[in-house]
Amino acid sequence: MMPGPRxxxxxxxxxxIIQAALAHLSADHSFSSMSLREVAREAGIAPTSFYRxxxxxxxxxxxxxxxxxxxxxxLMRKARSRxxxxxSVIQTSVDTFMEFVERNPNIFRLLLRExxxxxxxxxxxxxxxxxxxxxxxxxxxxxxxxxxxxxxxxLAEGLVTLVFNAGAEALDLAPSEREALKDRTTMQxxxxxxxxxxIHSDGQKNANAKAS
Amino acid sequence: MMPGPRxxxxxxxxxxIIQAALAHLSADHSFSSMSLREVAREAGIAPTSFYRxxxxxxxxxxxxxxxxxxxxxxLMRKARSRxxxxxSVIQTSVDTFMEFVERNPNIFRLLLRExxxxxxxxxxxxxxxxxxxxxxxxxxxxxxxxxxxxxxxxLAEGLVTLVFNAGAEALDLAPSEREALKDRTTMQxxxxxxxxxxIHSDGQKNANAKAS
DNA sequence: CAATCCAGCGTACAGCTGTACACTTAACCG
DNA sequence: CGGTTAAGTGTACAGCTGTACGCTGGATTG
Numbered sequence: 001m002m003p004g005p006r007x008x009x010x011x012x013x014x015x016x017i018i019q020a021a022l023a024h025l026s027a028d029h030s031f032s033s034m035s036l037r038e039v040a041r042e043a044g045i046a047p048t049s050f051y052r053x054x055x056x057x058x059x060x061x062x063x064x065x066x067x068x069x070x071x072x073x074x075l076m077r078k079a080r081s082r083x084x085x086x087x088s089v090i091q092t093s094v095d096t097f098m099e100f101v102e103r104n105p106n107i108f109r110l111l112l113r114e115x116x117x118x119x120x121x122x123x124x125x126x127x128x129x130x131x132x133x134x135x136x137x138x139x140x141x142x143x144x145x146x147x148x149x150x151x152x153x154x155l156a157e158g159l160v161t162l163v164f165n166a167g168a169e170a171l172d173l174a175p176s177e178r179e180a181l182k183d184r185t186t187m188q189x190x191x192x193x194x195x196x197x198x199i200h201s202d203g204q205k206n207a208n209a210k211a212s
Numbered sequence: 213m214m215p216g217p218r219x220x221x222x223x224x225x226x227x228x229i230i231q232a233a234l235a236h237l238s239a240d241h242s243f244s245s246m247s248l249r250e251v252a253r254e255a256g257i258a259p260t261s262f263y264r265x266x267x268x269x270x271x272x273x274x275x276x277x278x279x280x281x282x283x284x285x286x287l288m289r290k291a292r293s294r295x296x297x298x299x300s301v302i303q304t305s306v307d308t309f310m311e312f313v314e315r316n317p318n319i320f321r322l323l324l325r326e327x328x329x330x331x332x333x334x335x336x337x338x339x340x341x342x343x344x345x346x347x348x349x350x351x352x353x354x355x356x357x358x359x360x361x362x363x364x365x366x367l368a369e370g371l372v373t374l375v376f377n378a379g380a381e382a383l384d385l386a387p388s389e390r391e392a393l394k395d396r397t398t399m400q401x402x403x404x405x406x407x408x409x410x411i412h413s414d415g416q417k418n419a420n421a422k423a424s
Numbered sequence: 425c426a427a428t429c430c431a432g433c434g435t436a437c438a439g440c441t442g443t444a445c446a447c448t449t450a451a452c453c454g
Numbered sequence: 455c456g457g458t459t460a461a462g463t464g465t466a467c468a469g470c471t472g473t474a475c476g477c478t479g480g481a482t483t484g
Contacts, residue, residue, distance in 0.1 A: 036471080048434085188366060188373075191404045192407055195402065248443090264461055
């Protein structure tokens, strides 16, 4: 059941639309401020042809978020293999994530913006992607040490939040300032992991401690 | 030099515009998706009258961010006095911040969205507000313990990031899930502070440690 | 082959936008 | 008092938006 020329052409146009949308993302042009006509223009098709591929802009946006998710998963895999080589979990994770942000600023901006955007569908989609991050890291942590699942998740959530946020801040920074940011982030992750390790080292005794 | 009726009326209209804009903010209506005519309609004035008060929507937006900043400062002060009463820094901070988010979801949404938005002026304005947060907490930490200024800032940044982010997630959560989020956030802050304390307890020896 | 399908096009329209411009009218000030 | 200032109005217009509709021409299918 090889796809005929008709289906091939359709797929090609679909990709043109997706690429046009991604290409138009930038610091001062968000997906939500992007019009259907604009995307069509960039993709080289008539505005009404857009509907042959997506119901509306929201449908296109969800596709973009999904594709970004795939790109991020690839990144995760690369990071894991790097860890196996170098051994330094924290440093490697921060470096890899920052490298992604620097290389795909617009994809990262998309996730960043739609995470708090107007469309519930978008917010959910991005939240799901980040949830994957947290869960994968939770599994990793639970496997490497003897945290309960809950403890591991709490720690993973904190780590992901800090790294993701550092990525967001890196976007507006000069390269020199980025290094300082990376160093601070690395140190914060170390605080977190070290603190968690010590607090939970004597069994669950302190797990629900109420002291400040 | 008491303001005459003319100036009073002008100020009243100005406030009407500001309130109209704030009132229109919601989960599915952001400031950037808000039109000048919409605000004018809501404020009960002609579209062109808007210009008597603000150059454009961006100018209004910056005013909103500033006002939100003032509201947040008030909150900080309240939090500090609560700490003096109750003593538990982390628990009190989380509670106070979450209370703010629950009571002013739209103001918080404004900051959250414009932080990563299209307008550089907006991004800078919000970044400045958050920077204030970080700096005030840095001073507090440096004063209460013997961190270097750098260490205190790194820790403060981590704490602020985690709390701010928890607020963002709380927006879309049911009250029951919010409690769980609060608990996790509290625990994360504890990891951070505890980890920092221990890593820096033996002087600066580990300050630049590179181990993972 | 002929019949059907369907990606892409062009036209058209209503509805929205920001804002230029000329005006009224009440407060201000010498 | 009389002249000036300025907040607010209404009209107007060009430019953008999404999308309904009918068409064309090549690929697909029986």
